[in-house]
Amino acid sequence: MSDPLRERQLVRETLDRAAEAAQRYLADIDADRVRRPGADAAAAALNRAFPEHGDGALAAIEELVRASDGALRASGPRFFHWVIGGDTPAALAADWLTSVWDQNAAAYDSTPIGTVTEELAIAWLKELFGLPASWGGVLTTGATMANFTALAAARSWWGRRHGVDLDARGFAGLPAVPVVSSGYIHPSATKALAMLGIGRDAVRRFARDDVGRVDLTAMEAALRALDGGPAIIVGNAGEVNAGDFDPIDALADLAERYGAWLHVDGAFGLFARATPTAAHLAAGVERAQSVIADGHKWLNVPYDSGFAFVRDASLLAGPFAIGAAYLPKPGEHPMFGAMGPEASRRARGIAIWATLRAYGRDGYREMVERHLDLAQRLAKRVDAAPDLERLAEVPLNIVCFRYRPKDAKADELDALNTGLGAELLADGRVYAGTTRYRGVVAFRPAIVNWRTTQADVDLLVDVVRELGARLGAAAAV
Numbered sequence: 394m395s396d397p398l399r400e401r402q403l404v405r406e407t408l409d410r411a412a413e414a415a416q417r418y419l420a421d422i423d424a425d426r427v428r429r430p431g432a433d434a435a436a437a438a439l440n441r442a443f444p445e446h447g448d449g450a451l452a453a454i455e456e457l458v459r460a461s462d463g464a465l466r467a468s469g470p471r472f473f474h475w476v477i478g479g480d481t482p483a484a485l486a487a488d489w490l491t492s493v494w495d496q497n498a499a500a501y502d503s504t505p506i507g508t509v510t511e512e513l514a515i516a517w518l519k520e521l522f523g524l525p526a527s528w529g530g531v532l533t534t535g536a537t538m539a540n541f542t543a544l545a546a547a548r549s550w551w552g553r554r555h556g557v558d559l560d561a562r563g564f565a566g567l568p569a570v571p572v573v574s575s576g577y578i579h580p581s582a583t584k585a586l587a588m589l590g591i592g593r594d595a596v597r598r599f600a601r602d603d604v605g606r607v608d609l610t611a612m613e614a615a616l617r618a619l620d621g622g623p624a625i626i627v628g629n630a631g632e633v634n635a636g637d638f639d640p641i642d643a644l645a646d647l648a649e650r651y652g653a654w655l656h657v658d659g660a661f662g663l664f665a666r667a668t669p670t671a672a673h674l675a676a677g678v679e680r681a682q683s684v685i686a687d688g689h690k691w692l693n694v695p696y697d698s699g700f701a702f703v704r705d706a707s708l709l710a711g712p713f714a715i716g717a718a719y720l721p722k723p724g725e726h727p728m729f730g731a732m733g734p735e736a737s738r739r740a741r742g743i744a745i746w747a748t749l750r751a752y753g754r755d756g757y758r759e760m761v762e763r764h765l766d767l768a769q770r771l772a773k774r775v776d777a778a779p780d781l782e783r784l785a786e787v788p789l790n791i792v793c794f795r796y797r798p799k800d801a802k803a804d805e806l807d808a809l810n811t812g813l814g815a816e817l818l819a820d821g822r823v824y825a826g827t828t829r830y831r832g833v834v835a836f837r838p839a840i841v842n843w844r845t846t847q848a849d850v851d852l853l854v855d856v857v858r859e860l861g862a863r864l865g866a867a868a869a870v
């Protein structure tokens with residue numbers, strides 16, 4: 394069995410087999426360990442030499458299903474590490490259809506449904522986030538590429554301000570691009586700046602404390618010193634250690650005063666605008682020139698999914714236009730393959746459309762509010778535990794804390810928490826890794842999964858304390 398053509402009659406059986414395995418996986422996911430024992434061995438079992446002769450799809454899928462313990466239950470309710478969303482039922486089912494339909498979302502000619510769902514996804518997301526309907530947007534693989542896309546538009550704008558079509562000519566002869574931010578700037582934004590040739594080191598961070606909160610006075614002085622020269626401000630709506638926000642309204646004031654481009658990275662924090670209880674945290678985003686967020690985080694659609702919104706979407710044509718005699722021209726519908734970094738692209742609009750269609754504005758408001766409540770509950774549980782210490786306020790969905798038993802020496806706490814972080818990931822019942830916050834090692838669980846309940850959050854506290862006590866007892870022997 395080599396040529397897939399011989400398997401034409403087996404397509405249904407192969408998909409049934411995968412669907413059955415998927416159902417079993419999902420049936421257990423609410424109670425499962427995030428990391429099952431044997432995860433490494435299960436993944437490693439796939440190692441084999443490239444087969445000279447294949448034995449068909451069923452055998453391949455069987456082998457994959459046997460290795461499924463190698464998959465972390467990242468779409469389950471207790472994956473608090475990084476900022477990892479799950480998949481709503483609507484998004485997941487639509488994503489299956491996306492693969493079956495296998496549309497190339499470059500243009501309407503290659504996919505009416507992919508293009509129309511992307512147009513609707515962009516329009517509805519702008520409504521969800523309270524962004525002006527006149528802005529343009531495009532779907533990307535995630536927030537890193539959304540930052541890249543929006544900052545590419547900013548780069549074109551900056552070139553024009555210097556009288557240069559930078560996308561045609563490149564940077565030759567131009568000065569460095571001034572980029573300012575707070576200490577909250579995410580490495581994906583600096584990675585995007587590197588990819589754009591602006592350079593990671595172009596960023597000047599203005600922070601007034603060791604957390605990274607913006608120093609507006611120093612930032613303003615830097616913008617003033619440019620003497621009217623164009624600059625890019627990167628605002629951060631939701632930073633990863635404690636879920637804090639730059640004051641976007643104040644950054645928008647600076648942008649207006651000094652003629653700068655304000656770009657906002659709201660990978661998960663933009664969802665604060667989905668509820669009136671938290672929208673104030675991200676007030677002013679609607680005054681920016683560009684803003685981005687992720688789909689695979691708080692929207693709970695499968696990887697990979699992100700979105701970039703740009704006030705003047707015509708700027709996207711500079712870096713991303715693509716033309717050839719055999720390709721269509723943008724017509725009645727946008728040609729999304731000419732508005733972002735990829736030409737051929739997955740029809741990500743389908744899953745986003747489906748989840749927004751299924752749950753609507755109310756559904757997302759309810760979910761975000763539930764997560765905010767869960768974060769407050771977690772904070773209270775941390776505060777009530779004698780061996781835990783909360784390290785930050787909880788404005789959104791992240792709770793920053795560390796394990797601190799009464800008898801622990803201050804200079805041993807980092808090693809203790811680092812060790813506990815490794816134990817927690819190996820234990821696998823709940824998943825939350827460590828970071829450095831104000832110079833100390835800390836946990837920073839983020840709550841973004843639609844399945845997460847009070848019991849999951851409580852279990853996180855219980856497991857951290859249980860493993861911490863065990864680690865402490867082992868060290869004392």
Ligand SMILES: Cc1ncc(COP(=O)(O)O)c(C=O)c1O
Nearest residue numbers: 476535536537579581633660687
């Ligand atoms: C604030 C922020 N920006 C950007 C990113 C990068 O997102 P992605 O991994 O989807 O590219 C993240 C990821 O956690 C983030 O938290």
